[in-house]
Amino acid sequence: MRNDFFQDYYVWTKGEIEQGKWMVTAAVLLVPVLILLVKNSNVISRGMTLPLFLLFAVNIGYGGYLLMNRNQQGQKVEMNIKPSVDESLKNESQKLKKDHTVFLVLKKIWVILIITSLILYLVMPDGYYKGLTLGFAIMFVGLLTVDTLLHHRLMQYLESIDLKIESISK
Secondary structure (H helix, E strand, O other): OHHHHHHHHHHHHHHHHHHHHHHHHHHHHHHHHHHHHHHOOOHHHHHHHHHHHHHHHHHHHHHHHHHHHHHHHHHHHHHHHOOOHHHHHHHHHHHHHHHHHHHHHHHHHHHHHHHHHHHHHHHOOOOHHHHHHHHHHHHHHHHHHHHHHHHHHHHHHHHHHHHHHHHHHO
């Protein structure tokens, strides 16, 4: 049972690390876009700079966090599971269920912010603020994409943990 848990955990961790790599890669690919937007004299392009820079910062920051910390978490989990596999699985399941709830709320928030940004884009007169609202819409789509991928992987991991808890209970 313990090896099955670690196998599922390492598959989940490997996916998280892979997403961290993709996020950092996306951030690196945003750098030339940001440079072009800053050098461009178009007011709408300049308005898009701030939100896209924030998306860059989130991708670098959280992607880097995933790359650096997910490997180290395995050691903590291994130490916590030694005393009681059953209790550790239940604790992990509770933690994942809380994260699941957070992801559901975040997805709703991102969708509301995307819609709000697009409505504001249509309402704003031409200029900096039109670019700003368009940039925020793009940023929120990026954040929704990241959270959707993280949530999907979390749900798979949660299902495997809950199956293990059920098999222990029987």
